Amino acid sequence: MADEPYGMLARPRPSSLADVIDIILDKGMVIDAYVRVSLVGIELLTIDARIVVASVDTYLRFAEATNRLDLYEHGGKDLPELFDKMEENGAKSKTKGALGGAKEKVSEAVHGGADDGGSRSGRSRQRASARRRSGGDEEDEE
Amino acid sequence: MTEDSREWYVCGIVPAGCRVVTECELVESGPIAAVTRPREPLGIAESLRRHDRVVAEFVRQGLPILPMRFGAVATGHDTLARDFLDPNVDTLERALAEVTGRVQYTVRVGYIRDAVVRAVSVQDPAVAAARAAIGDDSSYNARLRLGESVVAAIDRRRAGDSAKIAAGLGPHADIMRSTQATHPDRLGEFAALVRSEHAEAFEAAVEEMATRHAEALTMKLIGPIAAYDFVPEL
Numbered sequence: 001m002a003d004e005p006y007g008m009l010a011r012p013r014p015s016s017l018a019d020v021i022d023i024i025l026d027k028g029m030v031i032d033a034y035v036r037v038s039l040v041g042i043e044l045l046t047i048d049a050r051i052v053v054a055s056v057d058t059y060l061r062f063a064e065a066t067n068r069l070d071l072y073e074h075g076g077k078d079l080p081e082l083f084d085k086m087e088e089n090g091a092k093s094k095t096k097g098a099l100g101g102a103k104e105k106v107s108e109a110v111h112g113g114a115d116d117g118g119s120r121s122g123r124s125r126q127r128a129s130a131r132r133r134s135g136g137d138e139e140d141e142e
Numbered sequence: 143m144t145e146d147s148r149e150w151y152v153c154g155i156v157p158a159g160c161r162v163v164t165e166c167e168l169v170e171s172g173p174i175a176a177v178t179r180p181r182e183p184l185g186i187a188e189s190l191r192r193h194d195r196v197v198a199e200f201v202r203q204g205l206p207i208l209p210m211r212f213g214a215v216a217t218g219h220d221t222l223a224r225d226f227l228d229p230n231v232d233t234l235e236r237a238l239a240e241v242t243g244r245v246q247y248t249v250r251v252g253y254i255r256d257a258v259v260r261a262v263s264v265q266d267p268a269v270a271a272a273r274a275a276i277g278d279d280s281s282y283n284a285r286l287r288l289g290e291s292v293v294a295a296i297d298r299r300r301a302g303d304s305a306k307i308a309a310g311l312g313p314h315a316d317i318m319r320s321t322q323a324t325h326p327d328r329l330g331e332f333a334a335l336v337r338s339e340h341a342e343a344f345e346a347a348v349e350e351m352a353t354r355h356a357e358a359l360t361m362k363l364i365g366p367i368a369a370y371d372f373v374p375e376l
Contacts, residue, residue, distance in 0.1 A: 003309075007349060010360070019364055025212055028368075030210075
């Protein structure tokens with residue numbers, strides 16, 4: 001029997017606080033304001049999707065990324081097809097209620113101290129090192 | 143008789159008569175109950191962790207729960223019952239029924255930078271033009287314009303990519319809600335309400351999609367969690 005496919009899905013179990021903090025701060029039920037309850041004030045840095053403009057630093061990084069491209073040497077694979085594979089799933093969609101507009105929040109008070117203590121169970125996440133050269137700077141760009 | 147004037151965090155709404163999870167107390171109102179825990183002077187991080195832990199324990203035990211957004215504090219159980227639970231019993235009971243037997247998963251999808259940059263460089267004429275311009279002029283401004291065109295091209299394709307993911311995972315969920323990201327390294331987030339007996343199939347579908355697109359996308363699966371994205375507005 002052939003080897004099982006190598007897992008490429010990150011599944012932090014248990015989820016760390018960093019994984020769920022956006023959910024428990026931004027989603028969930030809210031009690032109506034006039035009821036005698038109060039929301040604990042938390043300092044949040046909110047980047048509204050409608051007004052965010054990618055920084056100059058981001059643009060330069062993405063310009064530099066094109067320099068790393070080797071458009072003519074990728075084993076003959078037509079890269080746009082990598083994304084077109086999504087259309088191979090012929091199942092009928094039951095998608096409902098798509099929301100537009102992303103709101104990304106960073107909680108300085110917690111991200112500074114939050115431990116990433118949840119152990120990563122299951123399969124480790126491997127990515128061909130040659131394909132990702134952006135290092136760990138994704139989070140820094142927020 | 144003095145009313146309870148202690149402060150309580152409100153973590154969620156569950157069916158009345160639920161088996162109580164440690165470190166919380168239930169306040170009942172007819173068929174529903176609020177899950178509360180004493181407000182202690184802990185750091186924010188620890189308070190957040192406790193909120194998550196209490197809510198997650200109900201999910202782990204297979205009990206239906208409408209999770210509260212973190213931070214709701216009630217002064218006294220009587221006040222909570224009188225001012226919040228009693229007036230909203232019907233709404234809360236109906237909403238609780240909607241999440242009974244279901245769990246939420248949140249799928250976070252990102253672009254692998256080199257792959258998406260390569261894709262838009264090949265497909266997008268604006269990027270090709272900006273790249274060509276670099277040949278004659280490798281100035282700071284030209285590089286800035288190139289980077290800007292790449293980011294804009296990623297923005298243009300994001301909606302289509304998001305729709306394809308939603309179409310791939312949607313059949314495995316009762317409800318699927320997608321949110322598009324803004325940062326060029328990110329594609330978006332997908333919140334799925336999934337029937338418990340279908341949870342394994344949903345997880346397998348996400349795993350399969352992650353494997354199939356491993357060279358183009360990063361995917362992280364959070365869950366099963368309480369139905370944070372599928373609660374009513376009050």
